[in-house]
Amino acid sequence: MLHEEVVGRIRDILLDGEIPPGARIPERELCERLDISRTPLREALKVLAAEGLVQLLPHRGSRAAKLTDKDMRDLFEVCQGLEALAGELACERITDADIAEIAAAHAAMVQHYREGDLIQYYRGNRAIHEGIVNAAGNPVLSGLYASVTARIRRARYVTPMTSQRWAFAVSEHEAILNALQRRDGAGLSHILRAHLRHKREEVLQAGFAETDTNELTLKIA
Amino acid sequence: MLHEEVVGRIRDILLDGEIPPGARIPERELCERLDISRTPLREALKVLAAEGLVQLLPHRGSRAAKLTDKDMRDLFEVCQGLEALAGELACERITDADIAEIAAAHAAMVQHYREGDLIQYYRGNRAIHEGIVNAAGNPVLSGLYASVTARIRRARYVTPMTSQRWAFAVSEHEAILNALQRRDGAGLSHILRAHLRHKREEVLQAGFAETDTNELTLKIA
DNA sequence: TTTTGCATTTTTGAATGCAAAATTTGGAAT
DNA sequence: ATTCCAAATTTTGCATTCAAAAATGCAAAA
Known part of the structure; x- marks a missing residue:
């Protein structure tokens, strides 16, 4: 191996x-x-x-x-910055073919939303964000993004997803795709930042604070 | 150890x-x-x-x-994004004491410039940029910044520094300090981006392309 | 003289062994 | 029964060792 x-x-x-x-x-x-x-x-x-x-x-x-709440906040903050940068760069460099690919991923994700399949929705969501970051054509950026999102990932799934929030997230994604198709770098950057800010609020309000197993056993005892 | x-x-x-x-x-x-x-x-x-x-x-x-030219370009691009983010966050969070500290580092750096001490100038330069990034109060950001700048660092010193460029860089640093003192996040972010863009142009125009030792010996032979 | 094939040497990647440090265990004293 | 301390055990961190892969050197053939 x-x-x-x-x-x-x-x-x-x-x-x-x-x-x-x-x-x-x-x-x-x-x-x-x-x-x-x-x-x-x-x-x-x-x-x-x-x-x-x-x-x-x-x-x-x-x-x-x-991860403490502070760690999570910091990670989201950096993630916002990286995605915002990627959004601007992607709009300058993305090909029509790659836009089409992301549009297809978006459509698939919306379909999963309609079907109420949260797992598949998250998977599609991730593919879109990664697609945008990779469209920036900057492997250094892609690498840092992968490292930061990996650490965030666990938290994403613990967040309770209400139908209202879900609908709003989907609407944000519509705006993201729209900005990308118009190649509106500033606009895309702005929307991505807001999108992540909202996600961060959800995660932190859900009371994300990773208790370690020792503390947990103590509480149980 | x-x-x-x-x-x-x-x-x-x-x-x-x-x-x-x-x-x-x-x-x-x-x-x-x-x-x-x-x-x-x-x-x-x-x-x-x-x-x-x-x-x-x-x-x-x-x-x-x-590092290839492309690698260097990518690294600078990400570095720009990180510093821009740090600049905005720093303006929201920095204390008066920390501003004073950076102002002192700036004054010292200008003094090294007047004395023509390039090594000390670079050292001071780095301290200022690190100071701003750390003032963002985000260890994740500081860590990524350290990693990216480490890779760039070697190239910085190979760039020939003309007196004209040096003077301009110092003037940019005046603007950086000024924006920080006014806590003008957007302005600081903008100046930092431009500052790094100029630095990148210098480095790449200097024909940065790291030849490995084997190629080198072949050329010599 | 150059090239090809093979044996030797070197270097890499991973398993094992060993000393030091930390944790756990057991028992004695309170 | 509880607390404290020392012995035993486990775990860690590193040096050493070993097998496999790659590089090197050399001789023979083209």
């Missing part, structure tokens, strides 16, 4: 919440599961720590990073 | 150009120099690869990453 694959596998385990935020990462167990020795596992953990997904405590092992 | 320290030491070696872009990273040599074994060294190299400073070639070891 290649180094990057090990990193990816562990990243997925963390993002799926299989190892909950704040929980210790059991080296030996993961080694057996991935069928590798501790050396490559620890290399991967160090990389994930640099990404902010893992917290290393010297001589005390590693834990799945726990 | 702590893991983070190893990463830092190697990062410095790369940023100082001691191992030139494209050159192989001699594991054994570095091990002896840092007085560590290959295990922690390789952990550090993997982290630096994730940061984009090192390129890993499976079964062929690691090389100092070589």
Whole structure:
């Protein structure tokens, strides 16, 4: 198994919440599961720590990073900035074909909304945002965006989605597609910022504060 | 020696150009120099690869990453976006004390300019930009900024600095400080973007294209 | 002289072993 | 019964070792 694959596998385990935020990462167990020795596992953990997904405590092992409200706010803030930048650049550089692709993804997402399929809706949503970012044609930007959204991702799904909010989000997406089709960089940038601001408010109001497993057991006891 | 320290030491070696872009990273040599074994060294190299400073070639070891013109353009583009965001946020949040600190750094930098001390000028320049970014009060943003500027840094010093350009850069910095003191977020953001755009033009016009050592030896031969 | 094929050497990537540190356990004293 | 302390166990971090892959050198053939 290649180094990057090990990193990816562990990243997925963390993002799926299989190892909950704040929980210790059991080296030996993961080694057996991935069928590798501790050396490559620890290399991967160090990389994930640099990404902010893992917290290393010297001589005390590693834990799945726990995000505070402040962390989440900061991540959204940066995410807003990155998407806003991507929106402007995308409008300058995107091809008609790529616009068509994003329009198709948008239509599919709206269909999932009509069907009330939240999971598929989120998947489509993500594809659109990623499509815009990638349309900026800047791999550095795409890379940072991927890193930031990965850390945010878990929170997105814990947010309760009311029908009113959902409808509003879809309307925002209509505006996003419209600005993109008009290649209105400033407009797109503005809408994206607002869209993310709203999402952030939802997540933070939902009382996002990752309690680590120890605290949780204490509360239960 | 702590893991983070190893990463830092190697990062410095790369940023100082001691191992030139494209050159192989001699594991054994570095091990002896840092007085560590290959295990922690390789952990550090993997982290630096994730940061984009090192390129890993499976079964062929690691090389100092070589930046193309496109890479440099992309990095500057993202850097612009990050600084613009930081500028807006800083104006909302910065304290009078922090403004005073940046003003002092600015004065010192101008003094270095008058004395013609380019090295000290660059150092002061960097302190100001970092000060603004940190004043945004967003560690995620500060982290990404550090990572992006690290990769750009080497190029900055290869740019020939004419007295005209230098004077203009200083005048831009006057405007930056002014906007910050007025807490004019939009204005600061705008000036920072222009400032970086100019810097980027200089760097790219200087014909930045990192030739790796092999190509170099071929040219010499 | 240049090129090709093979053996040797070097280097890489990963497993193992070992010392140091931290955690847990068990028992004694209060 | 509870608290505190020391011994035992586990876990961490790193050096070493080992197998596989790549690079190098050399001789033979074109």
